[in-house]
Ligand SMILES: Nc1nc2c(ncn2[C@@H]2O[C@H](COP(=O)(O)OP(=O)(O)OP(=O)(O)O)[C@@H](O)[C@H]2O)c(=O)[nH]1
């Protein structure tokens with residue numbers, strides 16, 4: 246067994262607490278096999294479920310009639326020996342099994358994320374995959390789950406690995422130039438010859454970054470700010486789209502002050518709706534309007550942050566003026582209260598009756614899908630700001646390297662590029678440079 250005996254054996258419920266048909270307890274570490282036998286199970290064949298009557302080792306009392314699984318390391322999620330108990334999902338059974346495990350020597354309750362941490366330490370997952378695992382567990386919509394699954398499949402890690410390989414080769418060339426500067430035919434020729442491949446690598450990273458932030462938007466939700474004059478029915482529309490009474494609605498103009506946020510699953514796509522205070526011209530100094538002014542400030546802030554502005558107008562007054570006319574230029578304009586203005590033209594809806602809402606939902610979904618859809622059919626690689634920052638750092642280092650003419654300095658920048666790329670998958674990457682350097686260049690010649 247490949248387990249490291251210096252490590253604790255950890256255990257924890259793998260399923261949410263509460264009453265359920267089945268609840269899973271996972272054990273990982275050198276004592277996992279002993280935990281199975283201590284609770285009265287024979288070690289089942291690897292990766293095959295076996296039925297087992299679990300008993301409390303303290304007094305032999307029955308704990309559950311369960312299924313158990315045995316994953317000897319290293320072919321397991323954490324790379325260690327892993328045991329799983331698939332229990333009846335009651336609090337009493339769960340409590341009994343956890344208590345029995347806690348009394349076994351060398352076993353302790355896992356800390357949050359500790360199983361994934363061990364998988365990462367064992368090289369089973371790179372950092373991007375650990376993040377993808379977290380995203381998959383948190384996914385609320387179909388498309389988020391798909392993206393997380395692609396990431397969990399290692400798409401980003403594979404790309405980064407390819408970029409790193411190229412950068413390592415370039416660094417090896419720079420190092421060779423430092424050690425043996427005069428071996429080329431033309432002085433400085435080797436350095437000049439590096440410019441084009443460095444530029445090409447920078448361009449590859451730039452094309453990965455040029456993705457319209459699709460991955461991050463899909464992960465965080467596409468934000469839609471609902472804007473418009475007071476009383477247009479913005480909050481009513483939010484409630485209608487959310488299918489619940491999330492925001493207060495009243496006939497008093499200026500009802501909404503704080504921004505209200507609602508998350509929606511719009512045809513598999515994650516959308517965050519922001520309801521905002523109505524925008525109108527008010528006296529900027531009148532203290533009676535202080536709260537409304539603050540509400541309007543927040544509304545404008547949301548308008549700037551949102552991925553899409555949804556401008557809601559009263560269908561009886563469909564021609565905005567001033568600030569609202571400016572907003573209308575790059576907003577999706579909706580005419581609400583169409584029940585009161587049957588002749589309204591454009592995207593007419595009624596938050597009151599529900600008329601036109603399906604059309605609006607389809608329109609919204611189409612806009613979101615278009616913004617999140619890929620130009621080349623591929624899933625976006627960058628799903629977190631952390632990836633983007635690291636790739637931007639790597640890109641910047643390459644551009645600096647391209648403009649340098651001293652091998653030592655070029656080497657420095659290439660190392661910075663490698664370090665930035667390494668951060669994505671969670672490694673530093675100096676040792677492998679040496680391997681390539683000695684492997685590719687015949688030092689003793
Ligand atoms: N007839 C009709 N009335 C509506 C419709 N939508 C909203 N209303 C009414 O219009 C009034 C204002 O609705 P709200 O949803 O509070 O409007 P708002 O745009 O959020 O207003 P503020 O928060 O004050 O900016 C309420 O009395 C609603 O019942 C609609 O489609 N048809």
Ligand SMILES: [Mg+2]
Nearest residue numbers: 479480500501
């Ligand atoms: Mg409102």
